[in-house]
Amino acid sequence: MGSLTVRNLSEEIKKRLRLRAAASGRSMEEEVRLLLAEGAADVPDRAQSRARPAPGSAKPPAAAAARQILLIVSGGIAAYKSLDLIRRLRERGYEVRVVMTKAAQEFVTPLSVGAIAGEKPFTDLFDQHSEFDVGHIRLARDNDLIVVAPATADIMARMANGHADDLAAAVLLATNKKILLAPAMNPAMWSNKATQRNLKTLIADGVLTVGPNAGEMAESGEAGSGRMAEPLEIVAAIEKYLADHPSVAGTAEPAHTPLAGKHIVITAGPTHEPIDPVRYIANRSSGKQGYAIARAAADAGAKVTLVSGPVALPDPPGVKTVRVQTARDMLVAVQAALPASVGIFAAAVADWRTAGDVVQKLKKDASGPPRLELVENPDILAFIAKLKTRRPQLVIGFAAETEKVVEHAKAKLKRKGCDWIVANDVSAEGGAMGGDDNAVHLITAGGAESWPSQSKDGVARQLVARIAVALNGAPR
Numbered sequence: 397m398g399s400l401t402v403r404n405l406s407e408e409i410k411k412r413l414r415l416r417a418a419a420s421g422r423s424m425e426e427e428v429r430l431l432l433a434e435g436a437a438d439v440p441d442r443a444q445s446r447a448r449p450a451p452g453s454a455k456p457p458a459a460a461a462a463r464q465i466l467l468i469v470s471g472g473i474a475a476y477k478s479l480d481l482i483r484r485l486r487e488r489g490y491e492v493r494v495v496m497t498k499a500a501q502e503f504v505t506p507l508s509v510g511a512i513a514g515e516k517p518f519t520d521l522f523d524q525h526s527e528f529d530v531g532h533i534r535l536a537r538d539n540d541l542i543v544v545a546p547a548t549a550d551i552m553a554r555m556a557n558g559h560a561d562d563l564a565a566a567v568l569l570a571t572n573k574k575i576l577l578a579p580a581m582n583p584a585m586w587s588n589k590a591t592q593r594n595l596k597t598l599i600a601d602g603v604l605t606v607g608p609n610a611g612e613m614a615e616s617g618e619a620g621s622g623r624m625a626e627p628l629e630i631v632a633a634i635e636k637y638l639a640d641h642p643s644v645a646g647t648a649e650p651a652h653t654p655l656a657g658k659h660i661v662i663t664a665g666p667t668h669e670p671i672d673p674v675r676y677i678a679n680r681s682s683g684k685q686g687y688a689i690a691r692a693a694a695d696a697g698a699k700v701t702l703v704s705g706p707v708a709l710p711d712p713p714g715v716k717t718v719r720v721q722t723a724r725d726m727l728v729a730v731q732a733a734l735p736a737s738v739g740i741f742a743a744a745v746a747d748w749r750t751a752g753d754v755v756q757k758l759k760k761d762a763s764g765p766p767r768l769e770l771v772e773n774p775d776i777l778a779f780i781a782k783l784k785t786r787r788p789q790l791v792i793g794f795a796a797e798t799e800k801v802v803e804h805a806k807a808k809l810k811r812k813g814c815d816w817i818v819a820n821d822v823s824a825e826g827g828a829m830g831g832d833d834n835a836v837h838l839i840t841a842g843g844a845e846s847w848p849s850q851s852k853d854g855v856a857r858q859l860v861a862r863i864a865v866a867l868n869g870a871p872r
């Protein structure tokens with residue numbers, strides 16, 4: 397299609413196409429594709445002609461067929477990664493239409509973007525020909541999701557303030573579709589109050605975000621939070637949104653079960669370590685995050701075993717729930733549940749228990765309060781992460797921290813021998829313990845990334861989407 401453009405056709409044919417397009421609600425370009433498809437004997441119907449697998453790529457997965465992404469590339473160094481993002485999306489069977497800002501074209505050329513996307517990118521608000529072909533209103537609406545990657549501080553500011561001064565901004569203002577931003581900028585720009593204010597506004601407007609990650613920036617000597625999420629993380633966020641909203645696409649989608657055939661063992665809740673038959677050592681964990689992960693993993697098609705300490709939550713549907721009291725019981729139940737592809741250790745296990753068993757209730761007497769001798773509990777996460785055989789392919793710990801969250805979590809990752817750590821701030825100000833929201837950092841061998849504050853269900857879905865990507869062969 398790259399060389400057969402509507403503007404090269406005769407006026408008469410263009411007129412007819414325009415009428416067809418107006419009647420069907422499709423673009424003129426799509427009408428051309430449909431006519432060609434109808435003329436080819438091996439293309440049975442119109443719906444199939446919407447899918448454009450990348451040349452030489454495998455057949456797209458059914459769940460991704462015919463889904464349309466409008467990718468807006470704004471001008472930052474990370475724009476080079478959008479080429480890989482387009483490639484990854486097309487490999488999965490998505491149609492990708494691209495809008496580039498003027499600044500984006502300083503970093504990557506429309507020619508290279510067009511070669512990978514299979515279609516010339518749109519660049520000008522007042523380009524008579526592209527307006528004629530598609531128009532910014534149709535560009536804004538004729539997709540299942542709009543992704544802005546990289547999203548610079550500038551485009552975020554323009555979005556937050558409702559500008560429409562170029563094609564990208566006009567599309568973002570005119571759309572009735574969900575927008576996913578992958579911010580990318582210098583750490584100082586990211587932490588600037590104005591950017592954070594704009595981010596808050598955009599989130600309140602319903603805009604979704606993925607990243608930015610912390611780490612080395614493409615500009616030499618710069619580090620901190622502001623690195624664009626990796627293309628596969630952006631793909632995971634796109635797939636998560638589309639899986640959660642099957643109705644946004646024109647066709648009904650089959651259930652999205654990327655973890656089908658996988659067994660996931662999850663620990664959740666506190667443990668209760670008896671002092672005597674009526675008293676125990678415990679903590680404030682509600683179990684909500686671990687239970688949310690169990691639900692999300694089961695929704696993604698996994699077989700789930702949830703080993704839970706004492707909590708006030710019902711068993712999640714479709715999940716094998718094993719209730720335990722103590723850390724030692726929890727370890728036994730986890731071992732019994734192996735083998736598993738993934739172990740997720742979200743429980744707030746009590747670090748200590750009292751030495752020995754006290755079978756009678758401790759009584760107050762003249763000798764004063766009893767002295768409790770504490771011994772250390774087994775570390776379930778470290779034990780499983782260091783197994784020589786039957787170690788799950790992916791071992792994920794949690795880190796409950798009240799200060800220096802990322803720093804302590806990185807040390808914990810090493811100490812415990814796990815692959816990932818989900819670190820959360822459990823200080824009183826953090827509000828994670830017992831609350832419904834959670835702001836976490838994901839620590840992997842590749843570095844740390846901060847996820848935006850979201851519901852515990854949101855964290856669970858994002859984690860499950862990442863696990864699906866990791867198990868499907870992407871780097872951890």
Ligand code: CTP
Nearest residue numbers: 741742743745773774775776777793794795796
């Ligand atoms: N964990 C575990 N068994 C233990 C203690 C902790 O499996 N006996 C797991 C938790 O489920 C979590 C991770 O280890 O995934 C970290 O737990 P956390 O309480 O943050 O760390 P601790 O090991 O207790 O270290 P510290 O008290 O020094 O923060």
